Structures are given as structure tokens and as C-alpha cells.
Amino acid sequence: MTSVSCSAGLFACPAGAAANPVKWPYATLDAALAANAGYEGHRQMKSCMYGVFASVVKQLAAKLGEPYQSFPCEMMDYGAGGVAGWGSLCGALNGGAAVISLLVRDTTKRTALTDALFSWYQSTPLPVYVPPTSSVSVDIPAVEPQSILCHSSCSAWLKKAKVSFYSKEREERCTRLTADVARKTVELLNGSFAGSPCEPLALSQKTRDCLSCHGKNGAQANVLTKSCHGCHFTSKNKHP
Amino acid sequence: MTSVSCSAGLFACPAGAAANPVKWPYATLDAALAANAGYEGHRQMKSCMYGVFASVVKQLAAKLGEPYQSFPCEMMDYGAGGVAGWGSLCGALNGGAAVISLLVRDTTKRTALTDALFSWYQSTPLPVYVPPTSSVSVDIPAVEPQSILCHSSCSAWLKKAKVSFYSKEREERCTRLTADVARKTVELLNGSFAGSPCEPLALSQKTRDCLSCHGKNGAQANVLTKSCHGCHFTSKNKHP
Numbered sequence: 001m002t003s004v005s006c007s008a009g010l011f012a013c014p015a016g017a018a019a020n021p022v023k024w025p026y027a028t029l030d031a032a033l034a035a036n037a038g039y040e041g042h043r044q045m046k047s048c049m050y051g052v053f054a055s056v057v058k059q060l061a062a063k064l065g066e067p068y069q070s071f072p073c074e075m076m077d078y079g080a081g082g083v084a085g086w087g088s089l090c091g092a093l094n095g096g097a098a099v100i101s102l103l104v105r106d107t108t109k110r111t112a113l114t115d116a117l118f119s120w121y122q123s124t125p126l127p128v129y130v131p132p133t134s135s136v137s138v139d140i141p142a143v144e145p146q147s148i149l150c151h152s153s154c155s156a157w158l159k160k161a162k163v164s165f166y167s168k169e170r171e172e173r174c175t176r177l178t179a180d181v182a183r184k185t186v187e188l189l190n191g192s193f194a195g196s197p198c199e200p201l202a203l204s205q206k207t208r209d210c211l212s213c214h215g216k217n218g219a220q221a222n223v224l225t226k227s228c229h230g231c232h233f234t235s236k237n238k239h240p
Numbered sequence: 241m242t243s244v245s246c247s248a249g250l251f252a253c254p255a256g257a258a259a260n261p262v263k264w265p266y267a268t269l270d271a272a273l274a275a276n277a278g279y280e281g282h283r284q285m286k287s288c289m290y291g292v293f294a295s296v297v298k299q300l301a302a303k304l305g306e307p308y309q310s311f312p313c314e315m316m317d318y319g320a321g322g323v324a325g326w327g328s329l330c331g332a333l334n335g336g337a338a339v340i341s342l343l344v345r346d347t348t349k350r351t352a353l354t355d356a357l358f359s360w361y362q363s364t365p366l367p368v369y370v371p372p373t374s375s376v377s378v379d380i381p382a383v384e385p386q387s388i389l390c391h392s393s394c395s396a397w398l399k400k401a402k403v404s405f406y407s408k409e410r411e412e413r414c415t416r417l418t419a420d421v422a423r424k425t426v427e428l429l430n431g432s433f434a435g436s437p438c439e440p441l442a443l444s445q446k447t448r449d450c451l452s453c454h455g456k457n458g459a460q461a462n463v464l465t466k467s468c469h470g471c472h473f474t475s476k477n478k479h480p
Contacts, residue, residue: 010277010298011284022310037250044251058250067310070262078341084354087465088329088388089322101318114324148328151465164461221404225327225391231471 026103026193027063031186034059038092038182039131042175049079051178052095052185057102059186082150090150092174092181093118103189108198113188115201115226118148120184122227127176129183136172147230201226206233266343266433267303271426274299278332278422279371282415289319291418292335292425297342299426322390330390332414332421333358343429348438353428355441355466358388360424362467367416369423376412387470441466446473 034055041051053076061068076098078084079091097114104110125142143160145153154165154174163169192198203211207228214223232240274295281291293316301308316338318324319331337354344350365382383400385393394405394414403409432438443451447468454463472480 010273010302011280011294022312024312033250040251054251062250070307072262072264072342074345075338075342078337078350078354081464083329083334083337084351084358085464085466086358086388087463089334094323094329094334097318097323098315102312102315105314110318111324114318118324118326148326151463154464155462158462165464166456166461216406221406222395222398223327223391224321224325224394224405226325 022067024067024102025064026189027060028190028193029056029059029063029186031183031190034186035129035179035183036132039129039175039179041182042178045074045077045080047077047080047091048174048178048181049091049095049098050074050077051175052092052182053099055182056099056185056189087151087154088149090121090145090148090153092178093121093148096181096185099185100189104192109192112198112200113192116188116199117181117184118226119201121181122146122148122230124180127173127180129176129179131176131179134172136168138169140169140173140176145230148227149230152230203227204229262307264307264342265304266429267300268430268433269296269299269303269426271423271430274426275369275419275423276372279369279415279419281422282418285314285317285320287317287320287331288414288418288421289331289335289338290314290317291415292332292422293339295422296339296425296429327391327394328389330361330385330388330393332418333361333388336421336425339425340429344432349432352438352440353432356428356439357421357424358466359441361421362386362388362470364420367413367420369416369419371416371419374412376408378409380409380413380416385470388467389470392470443467444469 037055037059038051041054042048045051045054050073054073057068057071057073061071076095079089079094082088082090083094096117100113100117101110104113122145125144127140127142141157141160143157146156147153154170157173158165158170161169161173203226207226210228210232211223211225212218214220277295277299278291281294282288285291285294290313294313297308297311297313301311316335319329319334322328322330323334336357340353340357341350344353362385365384367380367382381397381400383397386396387393394410397413398405398410401409401413443466447466450468450472451463452458454460
């Protein structure tokens, strides 16, 4: 057992680890297989975050073996319900961002991929995925989440679907959405590792209007975000 | 290389892995050391999520060695700024929830620990931590975040501190807050592994009022959350 007496020492431990960092190489993945795996992973663990994360890591484990085989994917179940049911960040996006970060260590590329995933999610009617077999026989409508937050995303869908959050239809919606986010994450990773250019995020005009006052160069630089209107200026909400 | 043809096969791969899962044992940790490490980790990686996660995993690596030494803690930098600057879930909490999930696989205990961390964060004037040395000589006020979201938490603090999000003071606030969340996470983990009872979260009266209509047994069961008033009924916002 190693004695630790200071935080600087803690971050320097263990001796030699930094000299031999574990590598996390990439191999082109099958996006359709990731979608199926995302759906299956959500069904198994009741977690969108686990579904997306494991759909990528377990496919890499099957292709490349270690260190992917030993990664404790199960830990990623924590993101379900916007983390432990708090309704914050959609767990599918939390899982997508986590696996992008595991595989892409260049900050500019990682941010661009995460931005692309999040902005696609907000503005795409979801879910699109239809499983080969499903226990739910009713139609699952596709609705733009308009927000990256679990609560907002789910509530927007429920408004259209006219069912309870606790219905089998809502559970199926999130299971299929997990498949969609898994597919998109793999498509983005495949593109990036194939050399696709790293496009910076184009903020919406509405968000740019907000950030003209509240962003970095505004008179009141007191807000960090890349999208305002999923939460603000909706329904009866006025300028906060 | 293994051929993969179905998602069920993907989740069954690699053969034998489930029979020999990697163990992630716990050892009682030093909460003060975790706080210092959280602060230092944030400074090194500019990431609150990394700071909290690594403050626990690297202390376990120093005490127990593998598998903690090989865990790619750097991947957790993705949570900074509420994930890539989107302002969603506070990265310190994302890191705390992630490391709790790595170490505590019992769902009831894990949920209770995450709930305890999140509810403590919302209602505690933060930051409390004062580093042994700091480059920032001005006072850093302590403010209740009142929300688990990065944007809301930061904006509440900025309102009191009267500085820009891009100021050295705000950067120092988040660095110190990372230390506080690291300390609290270790205190909760130490207590849980020492056998402290697993207390269910007591929702606030305000949130219970909202969920009496919008929760599981309400007339409009269309909201998943454990706290409403960090976002709703603030400032000029009325009932959504």
C-alpha cells in the first residue's frame, strides 16, 4: 500500500503510470449494430446512458479486445432519468459524450463531436429507430426534444403522445431514442476517425440573440450555454 | 478479431467476461485529501467532473493499485461546463454520481447516495473550501446553487459576486466547489461502506406540491424530476 500525504502526490501516483498510459484505439464500427445494441442495452439495464455507452465500447471489445473488455460499462447506468431520476441531462447524451471523450482526446474535435450530437438531438424528431421485435404494439410518435434535458425532452414527447411518463409507451420511446443516439454517436465517431472536417457548432439565431447580452462579450456575461430556448421563452416563461 | 452479427451476441461478448468481472473494492478515504485533490484536479484539467472523479479514483489507486491505476480518469473531463459548455448538469455532480456508480452497484444505495449529494449541493452555500495557496486574492462568496444545473448554479453565484462568468473569480469558485463536492462524495462513500443507513430523499414541500399533479400518481403524470424550483417559479417564470 502506498502512503499518500499530498494532493500533488496523489495526482502523480502511481509512479510510472503516466509513462505507460493505456491506449484506447478506434476501429470503424457498424452504426446499425450500435443502434440494435443501444436498444438492447437499455432493455437490459433500464438505462439510456448505459445503452449508448455500452453499444460503442462492447462493439470495440468484440473487435479489439482489451482494454475495452475490462471497462466497467455497468457504471454508466447512473445517467438514467437525467441521473438518478433528477431529470437533468438526457442519459443517452451523457453516455454519448462520455464515450466520445474516452475515444477522442483532442479537445477541439471532442467538443465539436459532442456539439454535433447534442444539436442533432435537439432538432431531430425522435425516436426514428424501429426494433426488429417489440413488446409495444402501438405507434410511438417522433417529436423534436428541443432540449438536451431529460425532463424537457420527455415532457415534450408526452405532450404529443398523450400518455403518462410511467406508461410502456414512454419507456419504449426512451429505449428507441437510445438506439438513435447510439447510431448517431457511431456515425460521428466513424466520420471523425475517417478524417471528416471538424465543424464548429452554429448557434441558433435565438441563442445568439441571448448571448449578445449574456455571453462572453455581452454587457451581462453571466450565462454559459449553447442553447437557450429549450428552457426559456417556452409556454408562459418570459425573460428570466 | 471476433465476428459480431447480432446485438444479443454483442452484449454476451466477450465470452467469459461476465464469469470473471473486475472487482472495484473500496477502502476508507481521506475526505480532506479528496478536497485538495479535487481542487488540484480542476486546476490541472479545467474540469470539475474530472476533479471530483479523479479525487476518489486516484486516492483508491494509491491505496489499492489496480484496477484503479488503469482507469482512464481523463475521459471524465467531458463534463466541464455542464458537458462541453452546454450548461446542463454541473460537472462536479456528474463526476460524483459517476464515481458513486462505479463503487456502489446496489441500486437503492447508489440512488440514495446520489440523491444525498445532489440535495446537499442545491441547498448549501458553496464554495466552502479554501485552498492552502491560491492565485486569487479576492473573497469568493458562498451562495446556494438552488439547482443541480451548471448554468443555473453559476448564474446564481454570479448574481451575488457581480463578476463575469469569464472572470478569474468565477473560475476559482468552480475550482473550490469541485473540492467541496469531492469532499462530500468521499464522506458519503465512507459512511455508506461503514454501514450508515440508506436514507431516502425527502423532497421539498414545493416539489411535492408540483408532483401531486405531475408525478407518478398525479392527474398529469408528465414530469420526471426530484426538484422543480431551481428552474421553475424563479424570477418572472410562472407555471409552465
